[in-house]
Amino acid sequence: MDGAERQLLMDERDVTRALARMAREIVERNRGVGALSLVGIQRRGVQLAARIADEIERAEGQRPPVGTLDITLYRDDLTTIGPRPVLGETRLPDGGIDGRAIVIVDDVCYTGRTVRAALDELADFGRPARILLCVLVDRGGRELPIHPDITGRAVDAANLQRVEVLVPEIDGKLAVELITAAGTR
Amino acid sequence: MPATPFLGKDLVGLAPLDGTQIRAILDTAEQFKEISERAIKKVPVLRGKTIVNLFFEASTRTRISFEFAEKRLSADTVNITSSGSSVQKGETLVDTARNLEAMRIDMVVIRHPSSGAASFLADRIPSNVVNAGDGRHEHPTQALLDLLTIRDHLGRIEGVKVCIIGDILHSRVARSNLWGLMRLGAEVAVCGPHTLLPAAIEELGVTVFPHIEDAIAWADALNVLRLQLERMHAGFVPSLREYNRVFGVTRERVERAARDLVILHPGPMNRGVEIDSDVADGPHSVILDQVTNGVAVRMAVLYLLAGGVPERAEAAKHEG
Numbered sequence: 001m002d003g004a005e006r007q008l009l010m011d012e013r014d015v016t017r018a019l020a021r022m023a024r025e026i027v028e029r030n031r032g033v034g035a036l037s038l039v040g041i042q043r044r045g046v047q048l049a050a051r052i053a054d055e056i057e058r059a060e061g062q063r064p065p066v067g068t069l070d071i072t073l074y075r076d077d078l079t080t081i082g083p084r085p086v087l088g089e090t091r092l093p094d095g096g097i098d099g100r101a102i103v104i105v106d107d108v109c110y111t112g113r114t115v116r117a118a119l120d121e122l123a124d125f126g127r128p129a130r131i132l133l134c135v136l137v138d139r140g141g142r143e144l145p146i147h148p149d150i151t152g153r154a155v156d157a158a159n160l161q162r163v164e165v166l167v168p169e170i171d172g173k174l175a176v177e178l179i180t181a182a183g184t185r
Numbered sequence: 186m187p188a189t190p191f192l193g194k195d196l197v198g199l200a201p202l203d204g205t206q207i208r209a210i211l212d213t214a215e216q217f218k219e220i221s222e223r224a225i226k227k228v229p230v231l232r233g234k235t236i237v238n239l240f241f242e243a244s245t246r247t248r249i250s251f252e253f254a255e256k257r258l259s260a261d262t263v264n265i266t267s268s269g270s271s272v273q274k275g276e277t278l279v280d281t282a283r284n285l286e287a288m289r290i291d292m293v294v295i296r297h298p299s300s301g302a303a304s305f306l307a308d309r310i311p312s313n314v315v316n317a318g319d320g321r322h323e324h325p326t327q328a329l330l331d332l333l334t335i336r337d338h339l340g341r342i343e344g345v346k347v348c349i350i351g352d353i354l355h356s357r358v359a360r361s362n363l364w365g366l367m368r369l370g371a372e373v374a375v376c377g378p379h380t381l382l383p384a385a386i387e388e389l390g391v392t393v394f395p396h397i398e399d400a401i402a403w404a405d406a407l408n409v410l411r412l413q414l415e416r417m418h419a420g421f422v423p424s425l426r427e428y429n430r431v432f433g434v435t436r437e438r439v440e441r442a443a444r445d446l447v448i449l450h451p452g453p454m455n456r457g458v459e460i461d462s463d464v465a466d467g468p469h470s471v472i473l474d475q476v477t478n479g480v481a482v483r484m485a486v487l488y489l490l491a492g493g494v495p496e497r498a499e500a501a502k503h504e505g
Contacts, residue, residue, distance in 0.1 A: 070216070072230075073220075073228040073229065073230040073258075073488075074228065074229060074230070075230075087212075087213055087216035087217075088216070089216065089219075090216070090219060091219075120229070121228075124223070124225045124227070124228075125223065125224070125225070126224075
């Protein structure tokens with residue numbers, strides 16, 4: 001890939017362990033699975049949310065409802081980046097979001113703008129009792145006052161570097177990689 | 186360097202689009218359907234954009250459908266019809282548009298009785314122009330919603346046999362459907378009185394059925410066009426009753442079909458002329474699904490025209 005350097009930050013076992021711990025933290029903070037619903041942000045937050053739901057089910061014997069959210073239409077930069085021609089599916093978790101404890105699941109937290117958009121979109125659907133933010137990688141670089149409640153791993157990435165979460169359903173493996181473009185080191 | 190927008194600046198017709206672009210519109214529309222099912226039927230994606238609906242010809246469905254699409258994307262909209270505007274005082278199309286431009290608009294949706302009006306306007310103003318029907322030329326969003334409805338019901342468009350029935354000669358709906366269906370690999374046929382078929386239409390690779398029974402036996406989907414009664418004084422068909430007897434889509438004919446048919450009609454219907462009420466309200470009819478899909482398709486078109494740089498959008502996935 002045009003001389004870009006990929007550095008492995010987390011392998012499959014690291015990611016699996018992190019997701020298991022995040023699942024436990026979610027349940028602990030929520031004091032059980034009651035009223036808990038997960039919402040994965042398109043695209044890779046969706047697969048991570050499903051894996052966290054699996055972990056919760058394994059530990060608690062009860063699977064929280066899982067939904068998906070595509071925040072493309074809520075982005076604040078349509079005119080600068082242009083629309084994506086193919087939107088992902090937005091589907092609320094069974095039971096809706098009113099009065100529920102919603103956990104937003106995303107792969108990487110960077111500027112915070114995706115989360116801002118997700119909060120706006122959720123507000124258009126209803127009024128959750130509370131919303132938590134859960135991300136696999138917090139890479140810093142926030143442009144908004146947003147902070148994850150539950151984090152898999154905090155990484156200090158430079159502006160020109162990219163953190164990529166890979167999931168088997170899309171990328172063929174479960175891992176986290178740090179990508180440094182050629183000539184920026 | 187300005188990037189090339191995904192659909193270009195305007196949507197004047199389906200003829201200039203390729204299969205990838207048409208498929209992308211349908212896939213985008215697929216995701217927009219869900220917004221109209223929400224309790225709050227609104228997303229902020231076109232917030233702050235001003236859209237003018239410039240309708241120089243009567244329309245209920247198309248105009249309202251565009252207006253719903255615009256409002257559900259949070260755009261600000263203004264409707265202008267030829268009656269009650271300066272058009273009646275003799276203002277030209279370009280002058281009307283330039284005056285609107287001077288008030289800083291972003292998009293124009295235009296319906297006009299003259300073929301080519303949409304592209305004429307698109308070449309002269311910097312706003313995005315969407316053709317909502319121009320003369321006998323094209324009605325691209327109607328064809329897109331027909332394609333989406335066929336795909337919903339038959340699962341695909343490639344290889345599907347679609348027969349367009351009726352007044353092909355005067356029909357912009359037929360023309361846009363022909364382009365769209367052929368781009369996506371459907372088999373296309375037409376059926377209608379010889380006086381209402383364009384000369385040498387076979388050269389486009391379209392089958393012509395002189396008898397409606399043969400068309401129904403062949404087709405997976407029928408798109409039944411409105412007989413444009415306002416043009417019938419020119420003697421294209423002897424009488425409405427005769428038209429119904431020879432070309433009408435009647436229950437008896439549909440029941441004799443070899444397989445389950447999907448029956449479309451762009452509206453407004455002349456019940457008892459090109460289509461019988463039994464069929465229009467029957468199990469094969471998807472006419473109201475077309476209307477529902479119309480809003481989603483128009484949302485997709487407006488959304489893709491508003492920004493339209495998929496290559497750069499790709500990079501946005503890694504922000505966040």
